[in-house]
Amino acid sequence: MAINPSLIDVTIPESGYPAEVAAEDTRESLMSAVTDGGAIVTAFPDHMWIEPKDWPDAARDAKKYRTRAIDYIDRFTNQGSGNGGYSTHECTCHSLTRGAEAAWNRRRSIPIGPPVPRVRLETSAQSTSVWFSCLSIYAEANSRQWGGASCTQVLSISAKRGFLPDKIQPRDYGFKHTLHGTCGAGGVNQSRGSWTPLSQFPEGWQETAKHFRPLEWIFPESWEQMVCLLLHGIVVNVGRDGHAVPLVEWMPEDNVAAYTDSYDVIRFDSVSRLRRSVSGASAIVSMTTPDDYDHPAG
Amino acid sequence: MIKSITTLGLLAFLTLGFGLSPEPYAETTIQAAPPETNLAGPFAVTVSPSPVPEHSMVYVKTEHTAEHFELEVLTVRNGWVEYVSTEQLARPGEWVFVGPPGQYSVKLRAVDSKTGIVSAVGKVTIGNVPPNVPDVPTDPVTPAPVDPKKKVNRVTYVYEKDQNSVPRPVAFGLQRLNTESGRSIVATEFEEDTTDGDGQVPDQYKVALEEARKAGLPALVVQAGTLVIRVIKAPTTEQAVIDAAK
Secondary structure (H helix, E strand, C coil): CCCCHHHECCCCCCCCCCHHHHCCCCHHHHHHHHHHCCCEEECCCHHHCCCHHHHHHHHHHHHHCCCCHHHHCCCCCECCCECCECCCCCHHHHHHHHHHHHHHHHCCCCCCCCCCCCCCCHHHHHCCCCCECCHHHHHHHCCCCCCCCCHHHHHHHHHHHCCCEECCCCCCCCCCCCECCECCCCECCECECCCCCHHHCCCCCHHHHCCCCEEEEECCCCHHHHHHHHHCCCCEEEEECCEEEEEEEEECCCCEEEEEECECEEEEEEHHHHHHHHHHCEEEEEECCCCCCCCCCC | CHHHHHHHHHHHHHHHHHCCCCCCCCCEEECECCCCCCCCCCCCEEECCCCECCCCCEEEEECCCCCEEEEEEEEEECCEEEECCCEECCCCCEEEECCCCEEEEEEEEEEECCCEEEEEEEEEEECCCCCCCCCCCCCCCCCCCCCCCCCCCEEEEEECCCCCCCCHHHHHHHHHHHHHCCCCCEEEEEECCCCCCCCCCCHHHHHHHHHHHHHCCCEEEEEECCEEEEEEECCCCHHHHHHHCC
């Protein structure tokens, strides 16, 4: 089915990644942010390279074997207005949580996606999917609430202390500490609430957040490496043209990368946009792993 | 020419030095397999007679002519099927290989655009091999029977991401175990360096990680609780994962 051209290379104004914030993000700053936070930066492994001529076959196999990144994502989040919420600048955090959730779900080997906007998937409750609070990172990245946050900031925070779980979960995990997901619209799979500064996080929250921390990252050096990561089922987070998004699938027939936008919709980036996104691109390849998937925070 | 002289010189050296027969490839003819195409009749290949003395070269020779030959020699070492390196001599239709004491399978394939593909197969022994050396396994992932009291409930593919990604068919096999077992089997991937929130090896993976490291990564570890039922090295297929859990 042909992609609607109005969904390709969409520009979202005022979503939280303005030019002055984006200017902080270089490959070097992202890598330093992660290592300063105690996580590991891994060079793009040679074995992950797939020749562009083989991308269509790899994409077909990934779909056949349900190993696309989007197969391990079971929800959309919504940072926009509606549902009692207001339009926010949380985009880098919404993007980051998709990458973390996909990495969390992939190793459990229970495919639960692709997500459907505004729908709770049955597979979510049958799996060990955990939903992370976007606000739990954004509140620390920008205490002023408005103006957005760079990828460098949010990567650093997540690497250092992890995510708090969202108040809404696909099943009851008995979390001691949670935080609503967004000040925006949220939805059936994401809780929303008012602005909560870091000082008002639930007491002892670090003891829960530490169980949901990214451990290793890859920072691709080219758009081709970004596509290879997608073909290996790894979400690539990018900040470009005023908005940050999680790339979740390479579509060889159309030469575009799909992303689950933080507005309850799938959109697409063309190759020319991917080329511009390399400097701010990152990929979480592993997360902390629980001692028991049914009690992931102990 | 130089290669032939060098080879003959080497042969003379070996013959004189180690008391080898001066006619290393005259005595044994391996039987040709049925042709892979509709060509008429097999072709003869001779190899050095078994057992070939330890440290001696094994000669493989054929009078058959073809545009291209492929020689494959396989043996088993430490439980692994391994390819053995071979060298083609200057004279057409002659090869040599060496190896430690053991049993070797030899297959010479002749490829020709006019006559198609034919193969000849056989076995040769180097050195003194104890009579209870196992044959080359034909199905290295065939699982041993499981005591019904020990029910498989964990299957873990342990790997190091700098060496390899999880093969897609293996990932799909793990998915199938999770769904088809009704969640009675926890089938997962585990990257070797992953830790829990306290920086430790997660309790649920301690056994699998230890066993996988002993076997060499990547490995599929099949457990019934903390009891290790079997470890499969480097599975690559969906069926290998499914069979391992039976």
